[in-house]
Amino acid sequence: MAVSKEQVLAALAKVPSPTGETLPQARVLSDIVVSDGKVFFSLTVDAVTVKAWEPVREAAEKAVRAIPGVQSALVALTAERSPGSSAPRGPQPAHVATQPRTAGAPQRMAHPADKVQPGIPGVDAIIAVASGKGGVGKSTTAVNLALGLRDLGLKVGMLDADIYGPSLPKLLAIKEKPQTIGGTKLKPIDRYGLAVMSIGFLIDEETPMIWRGPMVMSAITQMLREVEWGKLDIMVVDMPPGTGDAQLTMAQQVPLKGAVIVSTPQDLALIDARRGVAMFKRVNVPVLGIVENMSYFLCPECGTRSDIFSHGGARHEAERQGVPFLGEVPLHMTIREKSDSGLPVVATEPDGPHAKIYREIAAKVLEQIKGGPAAGRVAPKIVIEA
16 A cells, blocks of 8 residues: 555644644654655754654654554654754753754864663674765775675675665665565565665665755664664675764764775875774774775776876875775776676676675775674764854
């Protein structure tokens, strides 16, 4: 049974707001996204009233889940500070965030954190694959790294944490929708021996995700906690580019074993990679190493090598930062064509030279993981002063 926005609004009309109005009347609803029985929306309220709205968020989520045909619902609470109002005091729910302070004002990140992070049941280790900027081949690297770890005999899962631009449906040629287990948890999709989950499986390819930061944080948390991952030796998380809400959510929600930074050799990309290394260090996440992607171009016709984006910049940056250099991946037509076709080279050309490079990188990552356990790591508490 298809679920419509009108049905969702009708259910929300029965949920009272703290002002006495119904939710649709209270003018706090974002656009409602409905796709294959999955419902997503947020409530945007003033930060000083956020405590009063949390029970409303829970009631709204419960009301939507009761609609026939709804398989799951994600309702986030977005708190904004109105002009002239003071910042809310005391703890706030994990999925609530306030607007950042005025540009140029000092920020402080306070840790040690206030709690020890619980892991994901059945998952022994979680690593993030990140980049300071987009377009450096991070997702392609993440997929082939996961497959390389699989080839080392590990049971591997992949989470696509790039809510705005999910890549795993394309890179792994996955078009089917995940099934639900018991009506409460999603079952990851199996591809090439990997357990895979992405927001891209739940929405249409052309649906824009016009979400605020707290909605992104809630979506990532749900894909971590409300997916039946089963028994995994390691989960590889394909992060969005940059150093924003998704990265902080991962650092705060789960005990990351570490992060792999992907960069191209040129200075512009390395500046952003440097920020990524600094961000993970600041939130107490070990940096497992840097990968130099598109390190050099190999002509498919003559085999001539050209350093299109310079060469060796990521290695020098790793040495400067005191983190491991994990390896160089060439810019090659085969890697690009296989990735665009959903046929990653490690899975489909396991005896080729590119698969060998990715497996060597995976072996170095595994060595770093074994060398530095993160179980029971204290979660950093991120504080933005008012």
